[in-house]
Amino acid sequence: MNDPLAHVRDLFDLDDDVVYLDGNSLGAPPRVVAERVREVVREQWGRRLIRGWSEGWWEAPERIGNRIGRLLGAAPGQVLVADSTSVNLFKALMAAVRNTDRAEIVVDAGTFPSDGYVARSVAELTGLALRPAPPEDLDLRDTTAVVLLNHVDYRTGRLLDMAELTAQAHAVGAKVVWDLCHSAGVLPIELDALGVDLAVGCTYKFLNGGPGSPAFIYVPRHGQAAFEQPLTGWTGHEVPFAMDPEYRPDPGVSRARVGTPDIISMLALEAALEVWDHVDLRDVRAKGLALTAHFRSLVEGLPGIEVITPADEWRGHQVSLRHPDADRLVERLAERQVIGDHRPPDVLRFGFAPLYNTFDEATRAATTLKELL
Ligand SMILES: Cc1ncc(COP(=O)(O)O)c(C=O)c1O
Numbered sequence: 097m098n099d100p101l102a103h104v105r106d107l108f109d110l111d112d113d114v115v116y117l118d119g120n121s122l123g124a125p126p127r128v129v130a131e132r133v134r135e136v137v138r139e140q141w142g143r144r145l146i147r148g149w150s151e152g153w154w155e156a157p158e159r160i161g162n163r164i165g166r167l168l169g170a171a172p173g174q175v176l177v178a179d180s181t182s183v184n185l186f187k188a189l190m191a192a193v194r195n196t197d198r199a200e201i202v203v204d205a206g207t208f209p210s211d212g213y214v215a216r217s218v219a220e221l222t223g224l225a226l227r228p229a230p231p232e233d234l235d236l237r238d239t240t241a242v243v244l245l246n247h248v249d250y251r252t253g254r255l256l257d258m259a260e261l262t263a264q265a266h267a268v269g270a271k272v273v274w275d276l277c278h279s280a281g282v283l284p285i286e287l288d289a290l291g292v293d294l295a296v297g298c299t300y301k302f303l304n305g306g307p308g309s310p311a312f313i314y315v316p317r318h319g320q321a322a323f324e325q326p327l328t329g330w331t332g333h334e335v336p337f338a339m340d341p342e343y344r345p346d347p348g349v350s351r352a353r354v355g356t357p358d359i360i361s362m363l364a365l366e367a368a369l370e371v372w373d374h375v376d377l378r379d380v381r382a383k384g385l386a387l388t389a390h391f392r393s394l395v396e397g398l399p400g401i402e403v404i405t406p407a408d409e410w411r412g413h414q415v416s417l418r419h420p421d422a423d424r425l426v427e428r429l430a431e432r433q434v435i436g437d438h439r440p441p442d443v444l445r446f447g448f449a450p451l452y453n454t455f456d457e458a459t460r461a462a463t464t465l466k467e468l469l
């Protein structure tokens with residue numbers, strides 16, 4: 097099959113014996129990362145010591161945020177790399193409901209658990225109600241303060257219509273927060289053009305930042321003055337080194353900062369993002385759709401298997417299958433060097449990372465599954 101991204105796989109450190117289809121949980125390492133981390137530890141930390149902070153470390157969250165912003169349709173100065181997705185979600189939701197006279201927070205019913213837990217906590221802290229609702233019938237009202245949506249459903253792989261649902265929220269005067277964990281780096285996103293209020297996402301999946309690499313938060317320029325987040329740490333201060341006893345937030349996206357950034361992880365992520373210099377997101381999307389369609393065509397109709405990922409283009413780059421023995425099948429696939437994952441109770445997930453997965457790997461995975469069944 098024609099693969100315009102075939103050359104990109106060589107940029108990754110992968111074992112050809114392993115069919116790795118879990119890049120939607122933890123992306124594979126670009127080769128450049130190991131050398132960069134070594135350089136950061138030996139040269140930057142080792143030789144420059146504290147001077148590193150004024151030689152590129154302090155601004156890393158904004159600099160790397162701008163780089164991620166290019167993949168999200170966000171102009172510079174609006175994306176910050178910091179903390180985990182869960183923590184950024186807490187900042188975003190608390191800021192979205194501060195000073196509201198509205199009564200409820202809406203969350204998509206199939207949300208990733210952490211998002212649901214954080215939304216529950218924000219509701220309890222602020223006295224708002226939390227209402228889970230299916231994305232096809234959010235039933236937004238003039239009492240809805242904010243709606244939290246997962247762009248791609250982590251379990252089924254369903255992709256939501258960001259334009260349509262953002263417009264629905266705005267039509268009733270509600271804000272929308274998008275969780276982009278499973279869509280960042282997968283498909284073209286237009287946060288600025290769609291007028292999205294806030295967005296968060298992680299960098300260790302399709303952006304290949306490494307285990308626990310810091311997450312991102314998008315705060316559009318027009319919303320920055322009103323973005324009053326609850327974790328008022330010193331690095332979000334307008335003049336951190338003034339050591340001012342009064343908190344005065346930075347006027348820009350840096351007000352989303354909390355404490356000292358995790359520089360080694362952050363610079364590993366920065367190195368990993370270099371692979372994006374060699375690709376066009378439209379090619380990534382096209383290959384992701386082709387890879388998942390190919391795999392789907394091979395597993396559909398296998399005994400006991402139900403494909404739960406949408407067949408149309410409203411899907412991300414995973415194929416989720418339902419089978420009563422999902423757990424054991426995932427284990428047995430791994431024994432045969434095919435790595436996917438299991439989500440309870442009965443879902444097998446196979447993530448396809450277009451930068452490094454091949455059509456041949458999709459075939460090998462499907463053939464192995466067929467043998468096991
Ligand atoms: C959709 C979604 N949201 C949030 C998270 C949690 O991210 P973090 O562990 O960075 O807080 C994950 C993955 O763990 C996820 O898939």
Ligand SMILES: Nc1c(O)cccc1C(=O)C[C@H](N)C(=O)O
Pocket residue numbers: 120121122250308
């Ligand atoms: N963040 C993870 C971790 O630290 C360990 C194992 C898995 C993860 C994940 O990212 C899970 C993932 N968000 C999911 O979609 O299920």
